[in-house]
Every structure is written in C-alpha cells, then in structure tokens.
Amino acid sequence: MNPDDEPTIRVGMIWAQGLNGVIGRDGTMPWHLPEDLRHFRELTVNHPVVMGRRTWESFPEQFRPLPDRTNIVVSRTLTMDDEIATQQAPGAVVVPDFQSGLNAALESDGLDQVWVIGGSSIYEQALDVATVVERTLINAEPEGDTYAPELDESWQRTRVEPAEGWVRSREGLEYRYERWERVENNDD
Numbered sequence: 193m194n195p196d197d198e199p200t201i202r203v204g205m206i207w208a209q210g211l212n213g214v215i216g217r218d219g220t221m222p223w224h225l226p227e228d229l230r231h232f233r234e235l236t237v238n239h240p241v242v243m244g245r246r247t248w249e250s251f252p253e254q255f256r257p258l259p260d261r262t263n264i265v266v267s268r269t270l271t272m273d274d275e276i277a278t279q280q281a282p283g284a285v286v287v288p289d290f291q292s293g294l295n296a297a298l299e300s301d302g303l304d305q306v307w308v309i310g311g312s313s314i315y316e317q318a319l320d321v322a323t324v325v326e327r328t329l330i331n332a333e334p335e336g337d338t339y340a341p342e343l344d345e346s347w348q349r350t351r352v353e354p355a356e357g358w359v360r361s362r363e364g365l366e367y368r369y370e371r372w373e374r375v376e377n378n379d380d
C-alpha cells in the first residue's frame with residue numbers, strides 16, 4: 193500500500209430480521225435461533241464489531257465482550273474517562289460517536305473488515321458507508337419495537353442460502369441467510 197494512502201476498512205452490517213423488519217423487542221431479540229448465533233460468530237470472529245450501547249447491554253454479562261473480537265460501543269452516556277468506561281463496559285472500547293467507532297476499528301489490529309452489529313440506530317448511521325449486509329431472514333412476523341433499515345435499490349442481493357425456500361431450525365423456526373451488496377454507481 194502506498195504510505196500516503198488513507199487506511200481503508202470494509203464496513204459490513206449483520207442482523208437477523210423477521211419478514212416485517214423486526215430485529216428487537218424490549219431490549220432483546222424476539223426469537224431463539226442458536227443456528228443464527230453460530231453464523232454470526234463465524235462471520236464476525238477476529239474482526240472488530242461496532243454496536244450501540246443498548247445492543248451491548250442486550251448481551252448477558254457473562255457473554256460480553258463478545259470473545260475474539262474488539263468490541264466497540266457507541267454511547268453518549270457511558271463516561272469517556274478510560275477508567276470509568278472500563279468499569280461501565282468492561283472489555284469494550286467506548287466511543288462517543290459512530291465515526292469514532294470506525295476509527296477505533298481501523299486502529300484495532302489493522303484488520304480490513306469491521307462488522308456493524310446494531311441496533312437500529314447504528315445501522316441507520318452505517319447505511320451510507322457499508323458495502324455489504326449479511327442478513328438472516330426469519331420466516332415469521334414477530335411483534336417488536338426495533339427495526340432493520342430498508343435496503344433500497346442501491347443494494348442487490350448477491351447470495352441466498354438455501355437457494356430456494358427455507359432452512360428449518362431445530363426449534364421449528366424457518367430462516368435463510370442472505371448477502372446484500374451495494375451496487376457500484378457508474379454515473380461518475
């Protein structure tokens with residue numbers, strides 16, 4: 193890489209949603225889908241992850257920080273003083289805004305991919321800079337209070353698994369994995 197080049201990082205977003213766009217209810221996820229949690233781990237492990245404070249708090253204490261990933265938490269209310277932040281969000285890097293989250297990701301181990309892992313407010317802020325979305329679509333319409341962003345025509349589905357229909361989880365929930373990528377803009 194030319195030393196004058198700005199360091200770059202590929203920004204991806206990852207979420208699971210119902211057919212109605214719901215991703216969360218009452219500070220947690222409205223379904224139990226261990227298969228998807230494994231999928232999430234496989235994709236994000238060894239990459240920095242950026243999340244909002246509520247998503248951080250949605251993980252049970254014994255499961256945070258998410259292991260083998262630099263956990264970056266965006267918050268205006270968690271104190272920025274290093275020592276206090278460490279007590280408030282042990283094991284996480286706390287940043288005051290989304291862009292600082294991306295900067296922190298760039299500084300963590302020089303990895304080339306950061307995953308934005310929610311929630312709704314953080315996905316909205318990442319939408320313009322993200323180039324890939326890994327979305328698990330769940331064949332249900334759960335009640336909820338938090339929604340995934342809409343993927344407009346600037347996004348194209350480039351992968352779906354299975355190619356047709358759904359996978360049925362051990363607990364009977366149907367789902368499929370989709371990859372969406374930002375379509376190149378050739379107008380320039």
Ligand SMILES: NC(=O)c1ccc[n+]([C@@H]2O[C@H](COP(=O)([O-])OP(=O)(O)OC[C@H]3O[C@@H](n4cnc5c(N)ncnc54)[C@H](OP(=O)(O)O)[C@@H]3O)[C@@H](O)[C@H]2O)c1
Binds near residue numbers: 243245248315
């Ligand atoms: N299904 C999925 O894949 C999935 C994934 C992730 C989350 N979820 C669900 O989504 C829900 C949480 O999402 P949410 O949208 O309510 O909350 P969130 O995005 O996780 O967190 C919101 C918080 O992030 C901080 N924040 C956001 N933008 C900021 C900015 N520009 N500058 C500084 N701080 C900022 C603020 O924290 P402060 O209030 O501390 O300032 C804000 O209150 C939960 O139900 C969770 O289970 C689902």
